[in-house]
Amino acid sequence: MASRVTFIGAGNMASAIIGGMIDNGHPATAITATSPSDAFLAPLHERYGIRTNTDNASAVQGADVVVLAVKPQVMREVCEGLSDTLQRLRPLIVSVAAGIDAETLDQWLGGGLPLIRCMPNTPSLVGAGASGLFANAEVNAEQRAQATQLLEAVGLVEWVEEEALLDAVTAVSGSGPAYFFLMFEAMEEAGVKLGLPAETARRLAMQTALGAARMAQQSDQPPAQLKRNVMSPGGTTERAVEHLEQAGLRDIMRDAMDACAARAREMADEFGTR
Numbered sequence: 001m002a003s004r005v006t007f008i009g010a011g012n013m014a015s016a017i018i019g020g021m022i023d024n025g026h027p028a029t030a031i032t033a034t035s036p037s038d039a040f041l042a043p044l045h046e047r048y049g050i051r052t053n054t055d056n057a058s059a060v061q062g063a064d065v066v067v068l069a070v071k072p073q074v075m076r077e078v079c080e081g082l083s084d085t086l087q088r089l090r091p092l093i094v095s096v097a098a099g100i101d102a103e104t105l106d107q108w109l110g111g112g113l114p115l116i117r118c119m120p121n122t123p124s125l126v127g128a129g130a131s132g133l134f135a136n137a138e139v140n141a142e143q144r145a146q147a148t149q150l151l152e153a154v155g156l157v158e159w160v161e162e163e164a165l166l167d168a169v170t171a172v173s174g175s176g177p178a179y180f181f182l183m184f185e186a187m188e189e190a191g192v193k194l195g196l197p198a199e200t201a202r203r204l205a206m207q208t209a210l211g212a213a214r215m216a217q218q219s220d221q222p223p224a225q226l227k228r229n230v231m232s233p234g235g236t237t238e239r240a241v242e243h244l245e246q247a248g249l250r251d252i253m254r255d256a257m258d259a260c261a262a263r264a265r266e267m268a269d270e271f272g273t274r
């Protein structure tokens with residue numbers, strides 16, 4: 001039987017995972033989502049037929065897995081409000097919040113619950129997500145398998161055995177889709193400047209990214225070699241890549257990802273208790 005999964009929070013990330021689960025065949029009646037406002041819930045119910053509830057405590061009744069998918073700012077209030085109920089029911093808890101560490105979440109939930117921290121990303125919506133997972137000591141092998149199965153239904157799953165590495169996962173794949181969307185914007189703008197219609201430039205840029213990612217995933221060759229294969233000596237790509245290297249693209253990416261991971265650590269102080 002499919003796991004009964006309750007999402008606390010029905011925003012961008014919860015909707016993306018729910019959409020991917022439904023497409024992958026998870027029964028809609030085994031999924032519940034909550035939000036204080038019906039505005040987030042009605043579209044999810046209409047689109048996927050899942051159960052919705054504006055009351056967190058009643059929504060977790062009967063759940064095998066409770067996914068905490070609210071903003072870090074409200075996580076404490078949500079956890080403390082659910083702690084009595086969750087202590088009684090003892091489902092597997094999965095938090096997708098950036099920054100807030102497992103020990104802090106566990107403390108807010110009253111202690112001793114099996115808890116997995118997950119850093120997913122929004123391409124989960126189309127079954128092409130990437131999630132990093134970390135389990136606390138209360139999580140058993142069966143629950144690890146349950147979380148793997150849940151998240152693999154919407155994409156790639158990578159376990160990390162050191163919690164701090166989730167900040168690095170956030171910098172690579174949690175926030176990563178935004179870097180590529182930014183790149184699409186920039187490529188579209190540049191394509192338009194070169195005379196292409198915006199829609200044409202956009203479609204070409206997106207298909208090129210998809211093709212490059214698929215090719216890199218399927219190839220035995222590392223990205224550096226695949227890149228060289230496109231660069232004919234004295235040709236067009238060489239000129240463009242030289243420009244990107246000289247303009248410091250590698251340093252830009254390193255600095256941006258350092259800033260991302262640093263913000264995740266900062267959020268632990270800002271919204272957590274450590």
Ligand SMILES: NC(=O)C1=CN([C@@H]2O[C@H](COP(=O)(O)OP(=O)(O)OC[C@H]3O[C@@H](n4cnc5c(N)ncnc54)[C@H](O)[C@@H]3O)[C@@H](O)[C@H]2O)C=CC1
Pocket residue numbers: 008009010011012013014034035036037040056069070071072074078096097098119120121122174175
């Ligand atoms: N958006 C993204 O790409 C990613 C987000 N995350 C994490 O996912 C979490 C949610 O982020 P988003 O979905 O982007 O935010 P969002 O603002 O789109 O969604 C938050 C949801 O929580 C609901 N909510 C607020 N207070 C609540 C309460 N007391 N009880 C129940 N629901 C409540 C809101 O109504 C909304 O549906 C964050 O902790 C974030 O760090 C993680 C990975 C990627």
Ligand SMILES: O=C(O)[C@@H]1CCC=N1
Pocket residue numbers: 098170174175
């Ligand atoms: O920007 C954020 O804080 C969240 C976490 C990773 C992606 N979005």
